[in-house]
Amino acid sequence: MKADLRGNPTQISLQNPSLFNNIPQTSLSGALKGCLGSLDGACIEKLLLHCASALESKDATLAQQVMWVLNNVASLVGDPNQRLTSWFLSALISRASRDCPTPMMSFNGRNSIQRRLMTVTELAGYVDLIPWHRFGFCASNSAILKAIEGYSRVHIIDFSITHCMQWPTLIDALSKSSEGPPLLRITVPSCRPPVPPLLNVSTEEVGMRLANFAKFREVPFEFNVIVDSPSTTPCEMISKESHSFHLESLPSQFNPSMLKLRDDEALVINCQNWLRYLPDDAKVSTTTETSLRDAFLDLVKGLNPRIVVVVDEDADLGTASLTSRIATCFNYLWIPFDALETFLPKDSCQRMEFEADIGHKIENIIGFEGFQRIERLESGSKHSQRMMKAGFSSIAFDEETLGEVRSLLDEHASGWGMKKEDDMLVLTWKGHNSVYATAWVPSSFEDN
Template identity: 70%
Template sequence: MRAELTKSTPSLYLRNLNLLNNPQAPLSGALRGCLGSLDGACIEKLLLHCASALESNDVTLAQQVMWVLNNVASSSGDPNQRLTSWFLRALISRASRLCPTAVGFNGTSTIPRRLMSVTDLAVYVDLIPWHRFGFCASNGAIYKAIEGYSKVHILDFSITHCMQWPTLIDALAKRPEGPPSLKITVPNFRPPVPPLLNVSIEEVGFRLGNFAKFRDVRFEFDVIDDSPCSLSSENHFNESPRFPFQSLLDQLSSLSFDHSNGEALVINCQNWLRYLCDEPNDRQSGRLGEESSRRDAFLDIIKELDPCIVTVVDEDSDLSGPSLTSRITSCFNYLWIPFDALETFLPKDSSQRIDYESDIGHKIENILEFEGCQRIERLESGAQLTHRMKNMGFLSAPFCEETVGEVKSLLDEHASGWGMKREEDMLILTWKGHNSVFATAWVPASFDG
C-alpha cells in the first residue's frame, strides 16, 4: 500500500486545530524529510513520532506531526489514507485531553453510532469473511464434538448477535441420526461495540426459534440476566464500562448440566474474551487467588462446567500493549487488512465500505485514546491465547479435515486474497499472507465425555 501526499481540505474535526491549519507551521528536519516519501512505513513513523510527543506532553511537536498527517489522511482516499484518517482522529482526541485549549477539540466521539436491522447485519457479516471464517470453523468443531448426543446446550459469548447459529441448526437438521434438541444460552450483557442491532436479544432468540422450527429442530433460547445495569447500545467507548463480571461468574457457577443424560455442553467465545480485562491492576480475588485475572477466572469457571468443547475465535494481533507507541505499531500493521480487502471490491464512496470502516474506527478510537478501565479493546494474539488456554488446563482439539474443507469452500466465495493456514493449534484466516483471524477449539484436560 502507498499513500500519496495530498493537499486535502482539513476535515471538520480538525478545523479548530490552529497549528494544523497553518501551512506555514515550522517543521523539524525529520518531519520535513518525510514529506516526499509518505508511504505506509513513513506514515507509521509519523504516528509513532506523534505518540512519543503525546506521551512526553510535547503538544507543539504533536501538532506539527498532525499537520503532516492531515495532508495525508483522507476518508475517501486509498486504504492507507483512509486508515490514517482514523488514527489521526483518535490521536487528536487524545491530545485534547492533554491540552484542551491548545488543541481546541472537546474529546467527544464524533463517530456515528448506527443500529442495524437483522438484514443489514446479515449483509455486514457476508461482506468479508472476517466473522464467517470463525463461524464456519467453530461450527465444524462443534458438530464433530456433539456426535452421538441427543441434547446440546450452547453457552454463546459473542458480539455478532447469534448470526453463527442458523448454519449449525441447518447442519443438525440434516444429521443422519436425526437432530438433537438444542438450547442456546446467552448473557444479558453485551460489550458496547459494533455491530449494534436494532432489536432485542429476546427478538433474536424468537427468530432463531422460528428458523429451528422450520428445520424441525427442537429449540430453546435462554438469557442469563447477569446485570440490571448492563450497558445499553447507546453507550460510547469514552464512558466507563460497568461490566457485570462477578454477577456473570455467579450465574455461570449456578448453572447445572446433566452430562449423564446425554447432554453435551458447548462453550462458544467469538470476539469476546478480549473484553474481559486482563490488566495487573484488575486482579480479582477468588478461586485462583490474588493473581488471577478476569480472563483467567472466566476460563476457570467454564473449565469446571466440563464442556465437551470450547471454541475461541478472535482477531490475530496483540493490541493490549501498555504504551501508546506499542499499540500504534501493532494496530497500524494489523488493521490495514480490512481496509485493503474492502478496496478490492467496493467503490471509494460505497456506503457499505464507509460504514464498515467506521466500525473499525470505533476500535481504533478506543485502542489509542483511552487507558485504564475505559480502554476495553484488549485483544491478545492467537499465540498468546493458546498459551493461556494450555496454562489453564485445556487441551487443543484439532480441526478435522472436513471442517478444513468447509472453511476453504467458504473462502472461495470471497476475493482471491483470502487464504487459510494451520499454525500449531489454530486455523488462521489470512489476507495476502498476513494473519487476520484465528480459530481454536479446546477440551478441559479432565473431560471424560
C-alpha cells in the same frame, strides 16, 4: 512493511503544502522533514509514532505539527492508507484533547463515529461482506458438529459480539442429521461489550427469530438469556460508559444451577471475539493475582464442557505503551481496509460503515487508558499459551473442517487464504494473519 498496501505503497502528495509554511521547520525532526513531500504507508506510520511520543511526553506543539501533516493526508473516501489514517488521526485528536495541557487546534480530519443500530437483515449483510466473522463461524460450527456427535441434547453457551448470527448455519446442518437433530439449547448472557455491530432488536427477539428458524428446520430448540441484574436496562448495557459491562456478575451466572446444566447434554462454550474484553490487568480481588480473563477460563473449565471454541483477531494490542499499540494496530488493521478496496467503491455506504466500526476500535485502542480501554486483544499464540496454562488441551481441526473453510473463502476475494499453525486455524489476507480459530477441551476431560 505489510503486503501490497505496505510493500508497494501509493505516493500521496500533500494536497495543500502551504498549510505547513507556518510550522517552524527547525523544530521538526529529520524523519518529519522527510515526510513533508509525499507520504506512503511507512511514512504515515512514522508520523503516527512521532505523534504518540509527543503525546506521551505532553509535547502539545510537536503533536499539533504532526497532526497537521496527517490531517492533510487523511480522507474517508481516499485510498486505504488515507482512510486508515483518518481514523488514527481522529483517535489521536480525541486523546490529545484530554492529555495535553494546552488547547488543541481544530482539524478537518476528525471523524464523528456514528454508532447506528442495524436491522437483522443489515447485520447479515455486514457479516457476509468479508470473511472476518464467517471464517470463525465456519471453523467453529464444524468443530462443534464433530464434538456433539451421538448426543441427543446439546447446550451451547454463546459469548459473541455478533448477536447469534453464527447459529442459523448450525441449525441447518443439524436438521440434516441422518439420526435426526438433537435438542439444541442456546444460552447467552445479557451483558455484552459496548462495541459494534449494534442491533435494533433485543436479545430476546433474536432468540424468537432463531426459534422460528429452528421450527422451520424441524430442530427442537430452546433459547435462554441470563439476566445479570434486574436493574440494568438494554441501553445501559451498550452505553459507552459501561466499559466493564457487568463482568463482576459472570461468576454468579457461571454455575450449573443458574445455567440449568443437564447431565445428558453435550455442553459447548463458544467465544467469538469475546475474551479480549475480559481485562487481563484487572484482578478478581485484592487478595488474588488471578486476572478476570484467567478467572473466566477457570469457570469454563469447571463446567467440564465437551468443547470450547475461541475465535479472535490475531494481534497483540494489550500493551501499556501507546507507541507500541499504534505500530501494531496500524500494521494490523490495514487488512480490512485493503480487503474492502478490492470490491467496493470508495463512496460505498456499506464500506464506510464497516470502516467506521473499525474506527471505533481504533478510538478505544489509541484514545483511552485504564478501565476505559476495553480493546485488549492478544495474539493466537499467546491465547494458546494461556489456555494450556489454564488446563486445556487443544483439538486439531480435521480435513472436513479445512475443506468447508476453503469453500467459504472461495466465495470471497482471492487475497483471502487459510493456514494451520499447530492446532490453530488462521485466516490470512495476502499471506498476513488476520483471525485465528482454536478448539479446546479441559485436560481432565481428555484424560477421561
